[in-house]
Amino acid sequence: MKITDIFRQQIRTFSFEFFPPKDEISAVDFGINVGRLMNLHPDFVSVTYGAGGSTQERTFAMVDYLHNKIGLNTVAHYTCVGASKESIQKDFRYLQSIHVKNLMLLRGDPPKGSDRFICHPGGFSYASELINLAKELNLFAIGAGCYPEKHPEAHSFDADISNLKKKVDAGVDFLITQLFFNNQHYFNFVEKARKSGIINRIIPGIIPLTAYSQIRRFTKMSGTDIPAELLDSAESYKDKPEKIYQLGVDFAITQCAELLSNGAPGIHFYTLNKSRAAVDIFETLKHKNLPI
Numbered sequence: 001m002k003i004t005d006i007f008r009q010q011i012r013t014f015s016f017e018f019f020p021p022k023d024e025i026s027a028v029d030f031g032i033n034v035g036r037l038m039n040l041h042p043d044f045v046s047v048t049y050g051a052g053g054s055t056q057e058r059t060f061a062m063v064d065y066l067h068n069k070i071g072l073n074t075v076a077h078y079t080c081v082g083a084s085k086e087s088i089q090k091d092f093r094y095l096q097s098i099h100v101k102n103l104m105l106l107r108g109d110p111p112k113g114s115d116r117f118i119c120h121p122g123g124f125s126y127a128s129e130l131i132n133l134a135k136e137l138n139l140f141a142i143g144a145g146c147y148p149e150k151h152p153e154a155h156s157f158d159a160d161i162s163n164l165k166k167k168v169d170a171g172v173d174f175l176i177t178q179l180f181f182n183n184q185h186y187f188n189f190v191e192k193a194r195k196s197g198i199i200n201r202i203i204p205g206i207i208p209l210t211a212y213s214q215i216r217r218f219t220k221m222s223g224t225d226i227p228a229e230l231l232d233s234a235e236s237y238k239d240k241p242e243k244i245y246q247l248g249v250d251f252a253i254t255q256c257a258e259l260l261s262n263g264a265p266g267i268h269f270y271t272l273n274k275s276r277a278a279v280d281i282f283e284t285l286k287h288k289n290l291p292i
Contacts, residue, residue, distance in 0.1 A: 079108025135171025
């Protein structure tokens with residue numbers, strides 16, 4: 001089923017993002033986690049695409065498995081890094097052949113070891129070009145990414161919104177945000193997008209920070225605003241993993257509850273291939289009688 005068909009039936013959607021397991025052990029863990037998350041009956045799941053297309057074969061195999069063997073509405077991520085127009089068309093036709101109806105189209109990050117995007121000869125430099133090609137085929141519902149705290153390469157917030165409008169005009173059906181921890185950034189972003197004429201669903205992307213190492217890593221990410229109270233509490237619990245876990249889950253629950261109560265069209269969970277936090281958050285939201 002196309003995601004756009006789900007949107008016509010539901011005001012809100014709840015979804016999970018996975019990445020392809022890198023080895024046999026992580027594949028076993030992944031299978032267990034997918035089983036747990038299936039019990040939550042997500043509206044769709046998405047599968048990421050490695051930098052420079054490095055996980056393409058595993059991404060496509062995982063999309064095929066989740067969509068055709070498990071029966072989940074599955075969104076295949078795809079980027080234009082390292083790909084020619086001909087190879088992209090071939091990949092789209094392959095995804096069509098395995099009955100995939102939904103794509104998440106992104107420019108993509110540079111390959112590992114490179115600090116800048118380099119267009120493949122005969123390929124594309126922007127996500128909008130990739131989106132336009134997919135739209136011409138008229139085979140898929142198309143999603144794209146957006147940045148509540150501005151894309152790190154954008155010169156200004158207005159420039160970022162302008163670039164997003166180009167993607168939307170090229171044929172985007174829905175948007176999923178990059179992760180954020182301050183809800184006001186999301187609300188401000190949605191307001192700016194609406195004023196620019198973007199009417200698509202803008203689904204907030206949420207990640208629960210459940211380990212001290214995670215929190216430390218995200219504090220070093222440029223452009224990601226982490227509330228001081230979360231950082232201070234994490235520092236005091238840094239030697240207590242279960243306390244850190246509960247802190248992250250509780251923060252995500254509060255964040256999701258505020259988003260849903262103020263009109264967000266659902267939640268997209270960045271699971272990092274783990275199920276426990278997503279299950280705990282989702283079940284708690286359900287018990288709070290929030291609109292899920």
